[in-house]
Amino acid sequence: MPYLILFFAVAFETIGTTALQASQQFTRLGPSIIVVVAYAVSFLLLGWVLKFLPVGIAYAMWSGLGIVFIALIGRAVFGQRLDLPAVIGMAMILGGILVIHLFSTSAPH
Numbered sequence: 001m002p003y004l005i006l007f008f009a010v011a012f013e014t015i016g017t018t019a020l021q022a023s024q025q026f027t028r029l030g031p032s033i034i035v036v037v038a039y040a041v042s043f044l045l046l047g048w049v050l051k052f053l054p055v056g057i058a059y060a061m062w063s064g065l066g067i068v069f070i071a072l073i074g075r076a077v078f079g080q081r082l083d084l085p086a087v088i089g090m091a092m093i094l095g096g097i098l099v100i101h102l103f104s105t106s107a108p109h
Helices: 002-022 029-049 055-078 084-103
Strands: none
Touching: 002 029, 002 055, 029 055, 055 084
16 A cells, blocks of 8 residues: 555656646746645655655655656656666666565565
8 A cells, every 4th residue: 555655646746847847937827836736745645655664765766756757758748858878777766666666675565
């Protein structure tokens, strides 16, 4: 159950970051409101997850997945391209998340 809640925390963080780009430095009201609400929900959910997972594990997964998802959204929605080193770095982030999830005894499975 903590991993499902963590997934939703990442989803809201990704929504907030996408809206942050769309807010044009908080000059557009609608996206600015979405930023505040989405980040608030994301942190609320992340805080709940910390009852069950160590902060280092939860934050690594939250931030790492957020980075990858927002890069994909940046490409699809905003046309932002990544070079090969960026793609390799993000693959390493995903690899690290998989190692934590599959092999770490610090995270309950």
